[in-house]
Amino acid sequence: xxxxxPVTAGLRRIGRKWKPEDAxxxxxxxxxxASRADLDHFSRMSPKKAVRELVYRQYPAPSPxxxxxxxDKYTDPEIPTGQTWTQALKFDGMNNxxxxxxxxxxxxxxxxxxxxxxxxxxxxFWHNHFVTETNSVDNARFCYQYNVLLRQYALGNFRDxxxxxxxxxxxxxxxxxxxxxxxxxxxxxxxELQELxxxxxxxxxxxxxxxxxAAARVLTGYTVNYKIYxxxxxxxxxxxxxxxxSAFYGNRLIRGRKGPEGEEELDELVDMIFSxxxxxxxxxxxLYRFFVYHRIDxxxxxxxxxxxxxxxRKKKYEIGPVLETLLASRHFFxxxxxxxxxxxxxxxxxxxxRTFNVTFPDGTEGADQYGFWEQVRGQAAALQQNIGDxxxxxxxxxxxxxxxxxxxxxxxDTLPRRNQWTDKMIGNGLGRxxxxxxxxxxxxAAGLEAAEDPDRLIAAAVKTLYPTMPGTxxxxxxxxxxxxxxxxxxxxxxxxxxxxxAYLTTPDEKVGKAIVQNKLKxxxxxxxxxxxxxxx
Amino acid sequence: xxxxxxxRHGLSSVVLPSLINGFSIRALAANPFLQDEAADLNDxxxxxxxxxxxxxxxxxxxxxxLEYYDAYYAARSNIAIPRNKxxxxxxxxxxxxxxxxxxxxxxxxxxxISIVQGVSYPQPNFSHFRATDIWLTGADAGQVLPTGWxxxxxxxxxPRFPLxxxxxxxxxxxxxxxxxxxxxxxxxxxxxxxxxxxxxxxFYDLINDRPEAVGATTPVRAGEQLAYIREMAVKTDQYAGxxxxxxxxxxxxxxxxxxxxxxxxxxxLKIVARLVAGGLKTRIYIVSMGGFxxxxxxTEPGDPTTGNHAKLLGKLSEAIxxxxxxxxxxxxxxxxxGMTFSEFGRRIRxxxxxxxxxxxxxxxxxxGESVNPGIIGANPLLPDVATVRDNVxxxxxxxxxxxxxxxxxxxxxxxxxxxLLGNNYIPMPIIRRSNAGGVEMNx
Numbered sequence: 001x002x003x004x005x006p007v008t009a010g011l012r013r014i015g016r017k018w019k020p021e022d023a024x025x026x027x028x029x030x031x032x033x034a035s036r037a038d039l040d041h042f043s044r045m046s047p048k049k050a051v052r053e054l055v056y057r058q059y060p061a062p063s064p065x066x067x068x069x070x071x072d073k074y075t076d077p078e079i080p081t082g083q084t085w086t087q088a089l090k091f092d093g094m095n096n097x098x099x100x101x102x103x104x105x106x107x108x109x110x111x112x113x114x115x116x117x118x119x120x121x122x123x124x125f126w127h128n129h130f131v132t133e134t135n136s137v138d139n140a141r142f143c144y145q146y147n148v149l150l151r152q153y154a155l156g157n158f159r160d161x162x163x164x165x166x167x168x169x170x171x172x173x174x175x176x177x178x179x180x181x182x183x184x185x186x187x188x189x190x191x192e193l194q195e196l197x198x199x200x201x202x203x204x205x206x207x208x209x210x211x212x213x214a215a216a217r218v219l220t221g222y223t224v225n226y227k228i229y230x231x232x233x234x235x236x237x238x239x240x241x242x243x244x245x246s247a248f249y250g251n252r253l254i255r256g257r258k259g260p261e262g263e264e265e266l267d268e269l270v271d272m273i274f275s276x277x278x279x280x281x282x283x284x285x286x287l288y289r290f291f292v293y294h295r296i297d298x299x300x301x302x303x304x305x306x307x308x309x310x311x312x313r314k315k316k317y318e319i320g321p322v323l324e325t326l327l328a329s330r331h332f333f334x335x336x337x338x339x340x341x342x343x344x345x346x347x348x349x350x351x352x353x354r355t356f357n358v359t360f361p362d363g364t365e366g367a368d369q370y371g372f373w374e375q376v377r378g379q380a381a382a383l384q385q386n387i388g389d390x391x392x393x394x395x396x397x398x399x400x401x402x403x404x405x406x407x408x409x410x411x412x413d414t415l416p417r418r419n420q421w422t423d424k425m426i427g428n429g430l431g432r433x434x435x436x437x438x439x440x441x442x443x444x445a446a447g448l449e450a451a452e453d454p455d456r457l458i459a460a461a462v463k464t465l466y467p468t469m470p471g472t473x474x475x476x477x478x479x480x481x482x483x484x485x486x487x488x489x490x491x492x493x494x495x496x497x498x499x500x501x502a503y504l505t506t507p508d509e510k511v512g513k514a515i516v517q518n519k520l521k522x523x524x525x526x527x528x529x530x531x532x533x534x535x536x
Numbered sequence: 537x538x539x540x541x542x543x544r545h546g547l548s549s550v551v552l553p554s555l556i557n558g559f560s561i562r563a564l565a566a567n568p569f570l571q572d573e574a575a576d577l578n579d580x581x582x583x584x585x586x587x588x589x590x591x592x593x594x595x596x597x598x599x600x601x602l603e604y605y606d607a608y609y610a611a612r613s614n615i616a617i618p619r620n621k622x623x624x625x626x627x628x629x630x631x632x633x634x635x636x637x638x639x640x641x642x643x644x645x646x647x648x649i650s651i652v653q654g655v656s657y658p659q660p661n662f663s664h665f666r667a668t669d670i671w672l673t674g675a676d677a678g679q680v681l682p683t684g685w686x687x688x689x690x691x692x693x694x695p696r697f698p699l700x701x702x703x704x705x706x707x708x709x710x711x712x713x714x715x716x717x718x719x720x721x722x723x724x725x726x727x728x729x730x731x732x733x734x735x736x737x738x739f740y741d742l743i744n745d746r747p748e749a750v751g752a753t754t755p756v757r758a759g760e761q762l763a764y765i766r767e768m769a770v771k772t773d774q775y776a777g778x779x780x781x782x783x784x785x786x787x788x789x790x791x792x793x794x795x796x797x798x799x800x801x802x803x804x805l806k807i808v809a810r811l812v813a814g815g816l817k818t819r820i821y822i823v824s825m826g827g828f829x830x831x832x833x834x835t836e837p838g839d840p841t842t843g844n845h846a847k848l849l850g851k852l853s854e855a856i857x858x859x860x861x862x863x864x865x866x867x868x869x870x871x872x873x874g875m876t877f878s879e880f881g882r883r884i885r886x887x888x889x890x891x892x893x894x895x896x897x898x899x900x901x902x903x904g905e906s907v908n909p910g911i912i913g914a915n916p917l918l919p920d921v922a923t924v925r926d927n928v929x930x931x932x933x934x935x936x937x938x939x940x941x942x943x944x945x946x947x948x949x950x951x952x953x954x955x956l957l958g959n960n961y962i963p964m965p966i967i968r969r970s971n972a973g974g975v976e977m978n979x
Contacts, residue, residue, distance in 0.1 A: 005756035176831045179889030185924070187893050188831045195663055209662060213924075293757060339758030342765070392590070392826070394665050401720065403682060404728075407764055412731040412772040415765065468758045469751040531765035535758055 007337060009330035010303035018047045018333075021463065025338055026327065028467060028536045029291050030054050030118040032111050033351030036447045036464070041116065051328040055320050059115040061151060065106035065144065068366040069098035082366055086144045099140030104388045105373040107147065108380075111350045112360065112373065118323065122154040123147070124346065125290050127387075128395035130165050130197060132174040134388040139173070141229055143388065146170035158283060158317040162198060163270050167231045169224045175393065178224045178231075180216060182239035190216030192393055198273050200282030206248040214243040218254055218269045221262055238262035245272065274317065280309035284322065286399075291323075292332055293340045294405035304331050339467035339535040342406040344398065345383035347536055348418060349376050352425055352528075355464065356439045357447075371432045379421050383414050410534065422528035426521050441520035442503075452500045454483050454493050461523065466532040474530070482526050483519055582945055583812050585859075585874040586686075586721070586822045587801070589852070591829030592664065593878035595898025595928065597840075598637070598849055599651055601915035603630030611922035612886035615835045628911050635841045636850035639857025640901070648860055649903050650966050653913030654931025656897035660880060664829070664894075667879035672721040674935055674957055681958075684721035685938055686711060686820050688956045689948070690729040693819075697729060698767070702774055708782075709775050711820035712811065714804040719822045727767070730820070731775055782814030783807075790862035794854060801825045802855035809859060813866035819946075825851065828878055832889035852876070856903050863904075873904035873945060873967075877934070885922040896927040900937060906945075908968045933961060940964035 014022075023043040027034035031054075042050040064084040067076055076095050079085040085099050114120040127150060134143045149168055153161035165171050166189070172178040175189040191212045199205045221238030224231055240256040243265070254268050273279060284305050285296060296305060308322055315321045326332055343351065352358070353376065361368040377387060390396050398408040410418075424430070429438020445451045448460035458478055462469060483496055496519070502509070503516040527533060597615065600622045601608055609616045622632035623641040631651075633641050643649045659677035661667045670677065674685035683691075690710045691697065697710060711722045711730035722730030754762070789810060793802050804823035811818065827848055835843035856874065863869040881898025897916070916928040940963040942948040942956065954960040 176889060176891075179832045179887070179891075181888060184888030186831055186887055186889055186891075191663070191894075201663070201666070212662075336755045336757055338755050340755065340761060342761055392664070400665075404723075407761070410765055410768050412768060412775065415768050415772055468754045468762075470754075471751045474751075531762045531769065534765050535761055 005336045006297055006299055007331055007334045008299065008303075009334045011307055011325055011329045011331060013325075013328045014047050014330050014333050016046050016048070018043075021338075022047065022333055023050065024463065025333065025467065026050065026054070029332075029341070030121055030327065031116070031354070032114060032120065032347060033354035035354055035357050037357075038116060038354075047333075048328055051324055054116065054118045055155065055324050055327070057115075057117060059117055059119070061148070062110050065099075065102045066366060066370075067099075067102065068370040069102050074098065086141060088141065091139065091141070096138070096140055100134050100143060100388075101374065102370065103140050103144050103147070104134065104377055105370045107387050108350065108377045109360075109369070109373045111346065112353050112376070114354075118327075119151065119154050122319070122323075123150045124387075125287070126150045126154060126161070128290075128390060128399055129286065130161075130171065131390045131393050131395050132170045133390065137170045137173050139170075142170040142173065142224075145229065155320050155323070156318070158312075158319055159270060159274055162193075162273075163266065165197075166193065166219065166266060166270075167222060169229065169231050172222055172224050172231055177219060177222050180220050180222070181237040182217070182220045182241075183237075185213065185216040185220060185239065187212050187216040190214075190219055193219075194273065196394055198279045198282065199276060200278065200285075202278060202282055202285065204276075204278045204281065206246075208246040208248065210244075211246050211249065214245050214254070215269060217241065217243050218265045233260065233263040235259045235262050249273075249276070277309065277313065280312040280317070281305060284308040284312060287322065287326065289399065289405065291326065293337055300331075304329070339532075341536050342398075342409050342534055343536045344396075344406070344409060345380040345385035345414075345418075346387065348383065348534070349380045349421060351536075352422060352439075356425075356444055358425070358437060358439055360437055361435065365435075368432055368435055372430055372435075372437045375430045375432070375437075383417055383421070384409065415534075418534065419529050422533070423525055426525045426528065439524065441517060441524055442507075444524065445500075445520050452497045454479050454496045457496075458483065458523075461527060465524075465527055467535050468532060470530065470532055478523065478526060482522050581817075581868075581871040582819065583872045584820050584941060584945065585805070585808055585872060586820065587852070587856075587874060587876040588719070588822065588824040589828050589848075589876055589878035590668075590824055590826040591878070592667075592880045592882055592894055593828045593848075593876075593898055594830060594834065594845060594882040594892050594895075596882070596884065596916070597834070597845055598634050599653070599899040600632045600634065601630065601918065602632050603915045604918045607918035607920055607922070610920070611884045611918060611926075612892070614837075614888070614890055615840050615886045615892070617840055621841050625911070630915055631911055634846065634849045636846040637853035640853040640903075643857060643860055643903060644909070647909035648905055648907065649901060650907040650909055651911045652900045652902065652932060652937060652964060652966065653911065654897040654916055654928060655877075655900045655934050655937065656880070656928075656930035657933050657935070658930065660896045660927075660930070662880065662894040664879055669720065671877060671879055671934060672719060673723075674938060676958070679958075682723070683725055684719065684723040685935075685957065686822075687722045687724040687729045689942060689946070690722070690819070691724045692948070692952060692956060694729075697724070698727065698771070702778070706817060708778050708816040708818050710818065711822070712808075712816075712818050713822045714807050721822060722820070727764075730822070731771060778816065779811065782811050782816045785814040786810045786866070790858060790865045792858040792861040794858070799851045799855055801851055802858050805855050805859040806862065809862045809866060809868075809872075812863075812872055813868050830882070830891045831887070831893060832891040834886075834891040837890060856901075860903060869905040871906075873902065873906050873941075875903075875937070875941070876901040881928050883924065884916075884918060884926045884928060885924055893924075897930045898928065900934070902966050906968050908966050912964065912966070932964060935959065936961040936964045937966065940966045 020039060020043045024039055027038060027042060064086040067079045067081055067083055067085050070076060070081050074094060078090045079088050111120050132146055137143050146168055149164055153164065175192055176186045177189040180186040180189065193215060194207050195201060199207055217239040221233050221235060222231055223234050240258050240262065242256045243254040245252045249272050252272050254265055257265055288296060288305060308326060311325060312322050360372050363369060380387065385396060394400055398406050401408060426439045429436045448457060450456040458475060499515050502512045507513065597617060600617055602622060605619050617634060621635045623635055623637060624632050626645050640649060657670065657677060661670060661677055672684050673681040675681040694706065694710055709731045713719050713730050722728050789806060793806050796803055801823060808821045808823065830845050833843065834845045863872050877900055878898060880895055882892035882895040886892050913931045919926050935957045938957055939953050939961040942953040943950055943963045944967040
């Protein structure tokens with residue numbers, strides 16, 4: 001399909017000056033939604049500094065998930081309430097499901113409480129790239145260890161990540177690497193290593209079925225040690241024969257090695273794979289689709305993907321410089337790319353919580369905190385993005401399926417559900433044990449400049465909630481039919497102004513408060529029901 | 537297809553010209569009305585239910601070649617179904633079913649199942665995602681098609697969709713995916729021809745009367761996305777009503793279904809039966825179940841009749857059994873037909889982790905009162921000593937099955953079918969009393 005709006009700008013860095021909407025564009029793509037405070041924080045910096053802070057600033061690793069799953073039906077005999085289960089030694093059907101849910105809720109909590117860093121988005125990127133499913137790994141401790149690995153390498157070296165992931169217990173279980181032996185090679189990981197993790201299936205990918213089999217033989221011998229929760233290499237299970245690769249890999253022969261040295265064949269295999277430029281191209285295209293736009297036209301391929309891939313190779317597959325260059329580029333900030341992506345369910349659900357600064361119970365109410373995180377996870381799952389359990393080894397379809405890509409998130413089933421989610425959060429909110437988690441419309445409005453002026457209030461809400469400006473007709477409709485309806489005189493701005501100022505003066509006066517609350521709830525509800533809110 | 541195999545196992549009933557309302561399909565196909573919406577007047581009611589088995593189903597442990605049992609056992613002794621446990625199929629002593637599939641065995645004896653052996657395509661692909669795309673789009677191994685095979689068919693019948701839709705002739709969705717993302721199989725030239733639902737009662741009323749204009753400053757890319765979302769919102773709204781009405785018209789269904797939540801496929805098929813019986817004119821439903829990528833521990837060690845694959849096949853069988861019972865109960869069994877498919881079969885030889893790696897051909901199951909019952913095609917000839925490279929070879933191209941559906945189920949003429957499928961495939965004789973056999977002999 002021809003791109004009706006080609007972006008001609010390349011990777012040259014944008015200038016030193018930028019507007020708040022430029023910063024908002026950057027934050028929409030690199031964080032799960034941004035609060036007003038986040039926007040103010042970055043808007044004050046130069047774009048270069050903002051991008052560098054997002055990509056390079058180090059934050060401590062999060063504390064591990066805790067046992068808040070004890071209830072009247074079950075008490076974990078090994079792990080006390082409020083303690084982490086991630087070092088637990090006892091594993092059974094009773095505790096595993098609860099720990100797995102704990103892990104997934106905790107992950108959502110990391111997103112909601114993310115640092116001002118691109119890290120959390122990259123953890124999702126790599127989760128979608130190196131897929132494992134908790135259902136299939138079926139051991140919460142391994143699932144958590146896998147998450148730790150994603151965090152450790154999220155902004156690190158991709159080649160090192162590939163090597164580490166190959167030996168990661170969750171992956172050895174998920175793609176049967178642990179069952180891959182010289183007696184009976186299991187090709188699953190050897191195939192996906194090439195097809196999904198490194199070479200990909202782009203136009204320059206020509207590895208063969210024999211390469212899949214040869215890679216599988218190189219990878220024989222890894223096992224999972226369930227006593228120490230780690231992987232190990234068992235030379236007795238390793239295929240010591242030579243492995244011949246195809247012309248695509250320059251007819252490379254990986255000599256079979258005996259004993260513990262057999263493990264070194266992995267290094268050779270990874271080096272051989274990374275000798276192909278296709279690896280850098282494949283990853284850069286995927287990053288581009290994740291952060292910029294789903295369609296890559298010829299100009300983008302030449303002006304963005306290829307130079308980015310060359311930089312990736314030059315930097316020995318360090319992720320940071322690639323992200324920095326892409327996110328600070330004129331191409332990224334080109335007007336044509338604003339609002340061109342449809343929010344993933346996580347961007348929608350977590351993003352709402354962060355944009356509206358929704359308050360969750362803190363760590364002193366751990367059971368409630370995890371309970372509400374779990375509800376957010378469930379919402380995203382109902383919208384077809386269940387963290388920890390992508391639909392299959394290729395990840396979520398919306399990130400790879402041509403030609404629709406992110407449009408796949410929107411169906412006649414999920415679109416109404418998306419509206420139900422935002423309606424719920426501005427309405428009754430999430431409930432649990434008598435507590436509520438919901439949008440505070442007063443706090444949101446008060447944080448927008450000049451809330452007393454209907455036009456400026458709506459303009460500020462538009463800038464916070466939408467990446468693009470709706471038509472004047474829509475703005476007029478919002479003002480007249482939403483914000484001013486029910487107030488006598490309809491179009492008279494000062495009715496709103498008076499109501500708002502009266503509320504500020506006497507915030508506890510019930511009727512006046514209810515008027516303002518209803519107006520604001522209607523305003524935000526309506527704005528989130530419009531399609532513009534689905535974009536980022 | 538291979539004619540010899542066709543005659544060997546082919547039609548167990550007499551070949552008659554297929555009749556709809558007293559006209560043969562061919563005659564209808566020549567009728568200009570059939571080319572457009574008026575086609576609905578003639579065959580509005582013929583429904584196809586596609587059951588996608590995600591992951592690559594191990595055909596050899598589903599339809600067991602008793603005829604070559606020794607070679608079968610030698611190739612996969614760690615997961616082989618014991619000979620005396622295999623479910624027999626009346627009239628076909630050389631072939632049997634996995635012991636988990638008792639409901640399907642019953643349906644087979646009642647003449648409501650057709651098994652097509654060895655379905656694949658030339659130069660098979662071993663990647664899940666590519667192979668799935670090939671099946672859904674109907675592409676050649678080396679070809680990438682932007683549209684789905686069913687989407688092309690629907691576009692042929694409803695060329696002006698979505699303009700002027702819904703309308704009196706076709707008030708309902710053209711295709712429905714049960715589950716929340718629309719399948720690429722339903723992708724039409726411009727947009728998807730299908731809609732997705734998970735529970736017909738949970739439809740949400742979208743707000744009407746919203747101003748539609750985008751802002752003057754809206755970038756083109758964002759504008760395209762907005763247009764798409766708006767279109768989806770409008771579609772959702774338009775079809776929500778008819779779907780809810782259809783669901784509400786059916787208050788009672790077969791009691792053979794397992795309890796809700798126990799068998800996801802049965803839950804999906806129950807929705808399908810409800811919507812069909814409720815009067816939707818929707819022609820295609822797609823349902824799916826996952827978990828067939830059985831690289832490891834496909835069966836329980838020590839008892840290959842149990843384990844993961846047996847559970848999956850058991851659910852498949854149970855779901856189809858309940859669905860057929862429901863269709864009969866709702867008196868719509870004669871106009872609904874189902875087909876299972878999976879992106880590939882699995883390797884003849886099992887691996888040491890008690891599973892099977894990606895393979896090539898596998899049987900396809902067709903179910904319904906209108907199928908041509910029995911088994912089409914011979915058991916796969918298994919090598920005495922199977923190596924890791926040995927695969928079940930292709931006997932029939934999957935697009936010949938599609939041709940059978942297009943021509944003999946929906947009455948599309950063979951020229952059009954050939955255009956939709958990119959090649960002139962001889963339609964498989966999968967429909968009872970169809971004239972496919974006669975046509976084949978004349979070609």
